[in-house]
Amino acid sequence: MAAPKKGRRPTGAQGRPGRALAIxxxxxxxxxxxxxxxxxxxxxxxxxxxxxxxxxxxxxSEPGKPDAINPTNxxxxxxxxxxxxxxxxxxxxxxxxxxxxxxxxxIPKGMNEQQAREQVGTTAQLYFRPVLAFTSxxxxxxxxxxxxxxxxxxxxxxxxxGAPKAGDGKKASPSAxxxxxxxxxxxxxxxxxxxxxxxxxxxxxxxxxKADDNKAPTPSAxxxxxxxxxxxxxxxxxxxxxxxxxxATAAQGxxxxxxMVACGQRGDTWGKWVLGPAAVNGxxxxxxxxxxxxxxxxxxxxxxxxxxxxxxxxxxxGDLAAKQPPQxxxxxxxxxxxxxxxxxxxxxxxxxxxISGGFTQQSAQDLGNMLSYGALPxxxxxxxxxxxTAALGGEQLKAGLIAGAIGLLLVVxxxxxxxxxxxxxxxxxxxxSAILTYTxxxxxxxxxxxxxxxxxxxGAIVAIGITADSFIVYFERIRDEIREGRTLRPAVExxxxxxxxxxxxxxxxxxxxxxxxxxxxxxKVQGFAFTLGLTTLLDxxxxxxxxxxxxxxxxxxxxxxxxxxxxxxxxxxLGAKPPLRRSRRTxxxxxxxxxxxxxA
Amino acid sequence: MxxxxxxxxxxxRGEVGYDFVGKRFLWYGVSILITITAIVALAVQGLxxxxxxxxxxxxxxxxxxxxxxKATEDAEKASGHDAIVQELGTGGLRIQxxxxxxxxxxxxxxxxxxxxxxxxxxxxxxxxxxxWGEQIANKAWTGLGVFMILVVxxxxxxxxxRMAVAALIxxxxxxxxxxxxxxxxxxxxxxxxxxxxxxxxxxxxxDTVVVFDGLKEGSKDITKQTRYxxxxxxxxxxxxTLVRSINTTVVALLPVGALLFIGGGFLGAGMLNDISLSxxxxxxAGAYSSIFIATPLVVDLKEREPGMKALKKRVxxxxxxxxxxxxxxxxxxxxxxxGDGEGGPQIVAQxxxxxxxxx
Numbered sequence: 001m002a003a004p005k006k007g008r009r010p011t012g013a014q015g016r017p018g019r020a021l022a023i024x025x026x027x028x029x030x031x032x033x034x035x036x037x038x039x040x041x042x043x044x045x046x047x048x049x050x051x052x053x054x055x056x057x058x059x060x061s062e063p064g065k066p067d068a069i070n071p072t073n074x075x076x077x078x079x080x081x082x083x084x085x086x087x088x089x090x091x092x093x094x095x096x097x098x099x100x101x102x103x104x105x106x107i108p109k110g111m112n113e114q115q116a117r118e119q120v121g122t123t124a125q126l127y128f129r130p131v132l133a134f135t136s137x138x139x140x141x142x143x144x145x146x147x148x149x150x151x152x153x154x155x156x157x158x159x160x161x162g163a164p165k166a167g168d169g170k171k172a173s174p175s176a177x178x179x180x181x182x183x184x185x186x187x188x189x190x191x192x193x194x195x196x197x198x199x200x201x202x203x204x205x206x207x208x209x210k211a212d213d214n215k216a217p218t219p220s221a222x223x224x225x226x227x228x229x230x231x232x233x234x235x236x237x238x239x240x241x242x243x244x245x246x247x248a249t250a251a252q253g254x255x256x257x258x259x260m261v262a263c264g265q266r267g268d269t270w271g272k273w274v275l276g277p278a279a280v281n282g283x284x285x286x287x288x289x290x291x292x293x294x295x296x297x298x299x300x301x302x303x304x305x306x307x308x309x310x311x312x313x314x315x316x317x318g319d320l321a322a323k324q325p326p327q328x329x330x331x332x333x334x335x336x337x338x339x340x341x342x343x344x345x346x347x348x349x350x351x352x353x354x355i356s357g358g359f360t361q362q363s364a365q366d367l368g369n370m371l372s373y374g375a376l377p378x379x380x381x382x383x384x385x386x387x388x389t390a391a392l393g394g395e396q397l398k399a400g401l402i403a404g405a406i407g408l409l410l411v412v413x414x415x416x417x418x419x420x421x422x423x424x425x426x427x428x429x430x431x432x433s434a435i436l437t438y439t440x441x442x443x444x445x446x447x448x449x450x451x452x453x454x455x456x457x458x459g460a461i462v463a464i465g466i467t468a469d470s471f472i473v474y475f476e477r478i479r480d481e482i483r484e485g486r487t488l489r490p491a492v493e494x495x496x497x498x499x500x501x502x503x504x505x506x507x508x509x510x511x512x513x514x515x516x517x518x519x520x521x522x523x524k525v526q527g528f529a530f531t532l533g534l535t536t537l538l539d540x541x542x543x544x545x546x547x548x549x550x551x552x553x554x555x556x557x558x559x560x561x562x563x564x565x566x567x568x569x570x571x572x573x574l575g576a577k578p579p580l581r582r583s584r585r586t587x588x589x590x591x592x593x594x595x596x597x598x599x600a
Numbered sequence: 601m602x603x604x605x606x607x608x609x610x611x612x613r614g615e616v617g618y619d620f621v622g623k624r625f626l627w628y629g630v631s632i633l634i635t636i637t638a639i640v641a642l643a644v645q646g647l648x649x650x651x652x653x654x655x656x657x658x659x660x661x662x663x664x665x666x667x668x669x670k671a672t673e674d675a676e677k678a679s680g681h682d683a684i685v686q687e688l689g690t691g692g693l694r695i696q697x698x699x700x701x702x703x704x705x706x707x708x709x710x711x712x713x714x715x716x717x718x719x720x721x722x723x724x725x726x727x728x729x730x731x732w733g734e735q736i737a738n739k740a741w742t743g744l745g746v747f748m749i750l751v752v753x754x755x756x757x758x759x760x761x762r763m764a765v766a767a768l769i770x771x772x773x774x775x776x777x778x779x780x781x782x783x784x785x786x787x788x789x790x791x792x793x794x795x796x797x798x799x800x801x802x803x804x805x806x807d808t809v810v811v812f813d814g815l816k817e818g819s820k821d822i823t824k825q826t827r828y829x830x831x832x833x834x835x836x837x838x839x840x841t842l843v844r845s846i847n848t849t850v851v852a853l854l855p856v857g858a859l860l861f862i863g864g865g866f867l868g869a870g871m872l873n874d875i876s877l878s879x880x881x882x883x884x885a886g887a888y889s890s891i892f893i894a895t896p897l898v899v900d901l902k903e904r905e906p907g908m909k910a911l912k913k914r915v916x917x918x919x920x921x922x923x924x925x926x927x928x929x930x931x932x933x934x935x936x937x938x939g940d941g942e943g944g945p946q947i948v949a950q951x952x953x954x955x956x957x958x959x
Contacts, residue, residue, distance in 0.1 A: 048871075056732070058729075058731075058735070099739075381729060381731075382727070382729055383728070383729045383731065383732040383735065384652075384726070384727060384728045384729060384732045385705075385725070385726075385727040385728075386724075386725070386726045386727070387723075387724055387725040387726070388724050389662075389721065389722055389723070389724050391662065391722065392660060392724045396871075396872070399862050399863065399872060400862075400872065402862050403855075403858045403859045403861070403862035403863065403872065404855070404858075406858035406861070406862065407854055407855025407856070407857070407858035407859065408855070410854040410855070410857070410858060411851050411854050411855060414850060414851060414854060415851070418847065454871045454872065455792070455795060455871060455875065458795075458859060458871070458872060458875045458876070461855045461856075461858070461859055462799065462803075462852075462855060462856060462859075462879065464855045465848075465851050465852030465853070465854065465855050465856065466803075466806070466852070468851045468852075469806065469848040469851055469852060472844060472847045472848050472851060473810060473844060473848070476841075476843060476844040476847070480840075498813075498817065501813065502809070502810055502813040505758055505809050505813060506805070506806045506809040506810060506813075508754070509751060509754070509755075509802055509805045509806060509809055510802040510803070510805075510806060511802075512747065512750055512751060512754065512802070513747055513751075513798070513799065513801045513802025513803075513805075514802065516743050516746050516747040516750065517743055517747075517795075517798050517799075519743075520739050520740075520742045520743040520746065521736070521739050521740070521743060521798075525736070525739075525791065525794075525795050525798075528795050528799070528875070532799065532802070
């Protein structure tokens with residue numbers, strides 16, 4: 001059992017421990033450096049550890065629309081919900097689809113949970129309202145709203161079913177040109193400027209509107225029109241559309257049959273409107289889409305109304321066409337924000353209409369989607385709402401960390417007692433695995449939005465066992481080989497192919513379980529599955545690139561190769577074959593007990 | 601520990617060993633008994649489904665002076681539903697209201713905050729719609745099905761179909777026992793439990809795979825010898841990998857145990873506790889089944905093969921011949937298929953193939 005000379009190169013594929021160690025060292029350094037360079041030194045914490053509110057929404061499948069729940073609609077819904085939540089002035093709110101039909105909304109601590117929930121779950125709030133007053137010019141926040149607000153002032157015109165016919169002739173006022181848009185804005189502005197001074201202009205409009213539209217769906221017993229009107233007037237004056245919060249709350253609680261104030265983006269500026277009662281709602285739109293106008297080559301949005309919608313639309317356009325700008329416009333209001341305000345020059349009957357002017361492909365298609373789907377393309381139900389205070393979150397994190405520390409400690413003690421010197425290899429391997437896991441998690445926080453939640457912490461703790469198991473498999477193999485009478489160096493190399501096989505097969509099964517879990521489940525379970533899968537993969541990496549090479553290197557040291565009692569590889573303790581040992585337990589005259597090798 | 605190491609050596613050499621295969625019917629019996637108990641418990645008692653499966657709300661309050669009884673009364677008055685209140689280690693309360701719909705939960709929360717004189721912002725709320733748990737469970741079933749199919753295919757390729765079938769039976773056995781324990785003890789079933797249960801899938805098989813790997817290796821050239829029957833080799837494989845199985849199981853259970861301890865002792869209740877509890881039960885069942893159930897099942901399946909039958913005949917014939925010649929009986933350390941109990945003395949004089957046959 002001579003100690004092999006150091007530096008002697010073993011032969012074979014496994015004989016390059018230095019290279020493997022270099023690879024894993026480089027990986028660790030690179031990951032750590034990446035972590036510090038991106039300033040992501042801690043993993044992002046999930047709601048349950050950091051505090052906040054997490055809402056899980058499930059898309060309801062509606063009868064007759066079996067295909068409604070599809071990725072496109074889900075993504076549209078995510079976009080809209082994101083806009084709503086972020087409209088509340090929340091930063092870092094996170095909205096994402098999960099699985100086929102779930103949307104998870106994570107709102108960090110420090111915001112009104114109730115308000116958020118109201119915003120998130122509601123569907124279909126799309127209305128056509130007549131414009132009563134308008135003012136613009138407030139600079140818009142650069143990244144405020146991703147909605148497809150047309151930048152110009154578009155106009156609505158009838159469109160026949162065939163492109164080049166009726167619409168052609170009737171399009172008396174082709175789309176609003178930039179100049180016409182400017183004038184309309186200018187007049188609106190001037191009127192609005194007058195508004196705060198004199199008590200009547202806008203409210204009177206509102207009143208007259210109501211008078212006009214007596215038959216329209218406004219049976220509401222508004223207290224006193226005057227009081228309501230002046231309240232509205234005050235609200236309009238006070239409304240600051242550059243403020244995200246005000247934008248979002250302006251329309252809160254307004255019933256469709258009441259007049260309202262609203263904001264909307266016009267190009268780079270925010271405009272604000274006083275709007276009359278809803279004349280047409282989202283359900284009245286049968287279909288709408290953005291498409292290229294055959295004549296002008298411009299992007300337009302075509303709308304088709306239902307029969308009921310067509311009547312309503314014909315009526316409102318008829319009313320509006322007779323008015324002066326900006327009161328000849330109607331506003332399309334989505335979730336309390338004006339997304340388009342086309343002007344009308346004639347009654348649009350027949351159930352078809354098109355909006356033109358200033359659309360890009362994106363904005364035309366977006367508007368088309370919004371018009372045809374109402375607000376959310378799908379309706380959702382709240383499946384779960386979890387509100388975690390920062391205090392509880394911190395406590396849970398602490399508990400998880402303590403549990404992890406205790407678990408790790410127990411495993412280390414067990415390994416030390418049982419494997420002695422070998423245990424250090426296992427412990428350092430665990431450490432390497434921990435470093436890799438931690439850095440990858442930290443980086444993934446930024447990379448793919450991975451957030452460490454409680455189940456993920458659980459997964460990581462459970463993974464300590466899985467990782468340590470593969471060391472045990474290898475160590476036991478080496479010990480078996482030593483029991484066969486081999487010296488350490490050949491034992492280490494001979495044990496490897498078999499241990500490797502076992503480790504690969506069992507890790508594959510673990511990984512399979514994690515992958516299946518990850519794919520079929522939602523929410524918290526996914527965090528767990530993700531960690532489990534990640535650590536299983538890293539386990540393979542560590543065993544191949546670290547544990548095995550280190551074992552090979554250490555087999556060359558005297559301490560291990562001579563089978564020092566504390567090395568955990570003492571042939572005597574392990575009961576290695578030579579010298580022959582007697583079978584102790586039976587006295588039935590057995591002579592010797594050399595092992596017939598396992599393949600017997 | 602050297603004693604254990606010593607034992608490991610003896611187990612490896614087959615000097616000592618438990619006759620897992622020979623006594624398999626005993627353990628089948630034990631398992632069937634446990635499984636029946638589990639199923640009966642499930643049928644009679646049912647599972648204590650957590651609030652996630654019924655819909656409702658769980659509020660966790662900060663430290664409050666209000667008593668549990670008073671809080672229960674307050675909660676029931678505020679919500680109009682039954683409430684279960686527990687005191688937590690932190691001095692706070694965990695108020696569970698079944699059937700409360702998510703929409704009205706906000707008002708209840710407000711009411712509770714004023715009743716219990718705590719800050720509303722300090723209350724943790726977990727509101728669940730009635731179908732949430734069901735969805736998780738449904739997805740879990742899907743996952744279970746998908747996983748089982750995939751793993752059977754994989755094991756059939758990596759090993760052979762008999763092992764795949766045996767592993768699957770062992771897996772179902774583990775899951776049944778775990779669910780049975782839940783029914784029997786009345787632990788609450790939550791999504792955390794379901795997560796734990798699904799994790800058992802991978803983990804229970806880990807052990808089984810370790811044992812099967814040993815078995816596959818041991819039985820590689822089985823038809824080329826006439827010394828042992830398949831049963832004996834299988835038994836030997838189990839004993840040979842016993843230390844490994846025990847160690848891997850202990851090492852897996854230690855962190856889970858820590859989680860259970862901390863989750864239960866520190867936080868009172870919650871996800872940590874739920875996951876680790878079902879994992880703990882499942883892991884223990886998994887370790888048991890991989891040794892006592894999975895491999896013996898493989899033996900039962902394998903011994904039906906004509907090749908193995910023939911082998912057994914040859915082995916027995918050889919032994920008889922040897923006995924007739926008055927030589928010491930050449931038995932395996934384990935038993936043959938009939939299960940003759942005690943691992944007999946082992947006399948193996950030759951060292952044939954000791955090194956040569958092993959790769």
